[in-house]
Amino acid sequence: MNAPLLELRNLTIRYRGGERQVTAVHDVSFALAPGGALAIVGESGSGKSSIAGAILDFLGPAAEITGSILFEGENLSALTPVRRRGILGRRIGAVFQDPFTSLNPALRVGRQIAEPMVHHLGLPLAPALRRAEIALQEMGIERVTEVARAFPHQLSGGMKQRALIAAALACQPPLLILDEPTTALDVTVESQILRLLSRLRRDKGTSLLFISHNLGVVRRLCDDVAVMYASQLVEFGDVRRVLERPAHPYSKGLLASRPPLAAATRGSRLAAIAGQLPTSADPDAGCVFAPRCPFHEPPCSAGSQFLTVAADGHRVRCWKADASGHWPRQQVAADLAPSFRRGDALVNVTRLSKTFDSTRGLTSWQLSLSRGRPVLYRNEKRLAAVNDVTFSISPGEVLGLVGESGCGKSTLGRLLLQLLRQSNGSVEFDGADLAHLPAGALSPFRKQAQIVFQNVGSSLNPRLSVGEALERPLSLFKLAKPDARAKRVDALLDMVRLPAYYRKRFPHQLSGGERQRVAIARALATEPRFIVCDEPVSALDVSVQATIVNLLADLRDAFGLSYLFISHDLAVVAQLSDRIAVMYRGRICEIGTAAEVLAPPHHPYTEMLLASATDDEPVSEPAAVTAPASAGSGCVFATRCQHKLGAVCDEMPPPLKTLTASHAIACHLELAPGAWMPGFTDADGERRQSGARDYQPGPAP
């Protein structure tokens, strides 16, 4: 075997902060072969990004790094800063999570790709810019000259990430470090970026160090995977071996808590890992995972756990890895039939539209010169965020709403709650037309319809304690007498499974999952019948996501709640929803029960979403990812559609075809089941999914 390209030997990273010292990475060793691809997987706080930071030397003076980082045989941490800078960018490229902030907004994209070539290779600017265009072309971007001359804000997220990868690869480094490069992107874009990366690896022999919390992504791209938990390496081995037969209980839990891409019954719950990541684990005092481990036995806490190495190089830090069985599924309630009745809709949306109109306000007036004379004109910009949407939600029913970012799903959620007023159409709640109510008369409706947000960082007022935040709805709607409020707050905290003493805490003292629980409790405080869940789990780690999804399912069943569950993740939506609506550019293109939407026939866009989520059959999408919606009256998806029939798609609005009583698709195509989708043949809803090959948690007890 060749000498490894990158090797970590007993890497330990500690952060000194005042009197306290936090160990972010504890004694981690692994090697990455030239041309190989290694993934580091773990939840936030597990130390995976600190490893990238140590290699790239941006942890700052507060970090104390021991052990060695060998790159091409040289110990990076022993090098002088000048020599190190020579290696970074030249021999090691890096791409980070957020393409939206990683590019300098004031410089043209081409210039930013050319910069490392000028700096490291000593090229003059002009040839470097030409090479930047070639690099962009290699990233699968068309119209490279235009893109190279564009400023970052003119590009979509996927384009920016491609440009960043091009910049990282500008000097053709043998190693590319990617820190959650696709987390901020849509699934369809993510799958394109992943395909790009695996092509680069194949064609250029670039090694990848890929940091992610998403196991599905890792499987598509990497050879080896290192699973990290609370600063320790708990499992290391071949990616297929680890994902199909995980040995460490944490790996098992992580895999089991991933929702399968299949319609779920009302009684089903995701497997979840109880508890949360310890804030300061001491590896010498026993296994760090023991408090959350279902296979826990007294010897686990007796002393530190060691990595055992199997013959095939597979390493596990668990003494009873061979003996422990499947990760137990969450206790499943009796398989409840949906408790709602059709016909008497709770929320009734009819031909709802919302157009954002930037022609209001003084700033829309612009001054320019026309034939030498000043002209004052109005810059008219209209965006139809929600366009002619019709659906209904029955009491106790969960409607999932899926679509990429910018498709108008959040706008739709806010329209239902009248946080935004519609431009057209109507929203009825419990028989009352909200459109014609003045804002002051909405109070009874506000009590019954609540919202849970995505951004756990800003959904709670940082100045209010948990108790104050939960008491406010009680006093506002006079739901409890002042002396009974504290008791009610305790009950609410109990509903979201938080201990009562959390009442005194402030948001910054809570973890992401805990904040989301408080936000859910705040929504529950008014005793609503309907909750809009706007991407409530997409900012959370997989295992936390599973517990929140389970919590929402429990609350749904306990109180007969209706949700509009908005997410970009089809698997999460399928887990919770009775019906699913798929939205694209302001229009609903498919709606049906969860099983119907996940099984063929699909709308071409649903098909693309499903394929991106599984990536079994690489979708060769027309490259015009950023193509604007067709200006005409035709189908909004026509520019990206693989099954486009021709002019009819551009010119005629697609008819809404009703397949069954509950299933409708807006498309010009003939919708015979299985007619145009080779491969998607299973009709029973258990569609061929990548998860089926992976680790499956044990049967329900």
Place this chain on the structure above:
Amino acid sequence: MTDLATIPFGRWRRLPTPLVVGGVLVITLLAVAGLAQWIAPYPYDQMHVRDRFAPPGLRYLAGTDEYGRDVFSRLLFGSQLSLALGVTATLISMGIGVPLGLIAGYRRGLTDELIMRTLDVMMAFPPIMLVLLILAVTPPSLVKTSVAIGVLAVPPIARVTRSVTLDLMSGEFIEAARARGERLRYILMRELLPNIWPVLMVEASLRVVFAVLLGAVLSFLGFGVQPPAADWGLMIANGRAFVDTAPWISLAPGLAMSLTVIGISLLGDGLRGVLDPKLDGR
């Protein structure tokens, strides 16, 4: 991850140095202003004709001026005027500026444009000219000086408030409050204002400093406090003529003013660090 149990105490246990220094200076200043009547060795306007231009010494701690008045006593009494001016002016500008900024940032659109463009017009005038104009055409008084200086500082306060409000408006907790049907007053006062407070503390301390300085400038020019009142600006102006023979007459009030300015600035900065929960542990 932070150790949760230690936060409430850890925040106060080790106070930042600027807060301590600023606090000591400001408390001293307040004490001096409050107790001037009792601790001043002489009344501020008592003339010691035989001791004109006496250098600093045991009898006159900071020397005497051209009329033989004790500079130290005048300093003590002058602090009352400076502080009163600074605090009143700042209260006035905060009282007008903060609500305007909050409403502009919350409502956006036409309201925002109307408020902010009007304030822009105000900012277009050179501040000293504006105050001088007001004071020149009417007889000078302390109240009027405070109001003039206070109104001048409304645009910057409103702008700061508005920018922080705009930033906070992207927070989903505001949307959650609207989804509960909260009234405007509650959202502005209970959800937004507490989060703007730390920034306003710093801004307010800066405004007090500016007001004190501007007040001194006005007195120096003869438009502020009228003689024989003891005012630092006035004292500097009077001492100007004797700078080469009796520098203490101008130097002492100048020094006092510097300490005041430094103290208030440090206090504002230090308070923000302690009050903002998000800055904790950084």
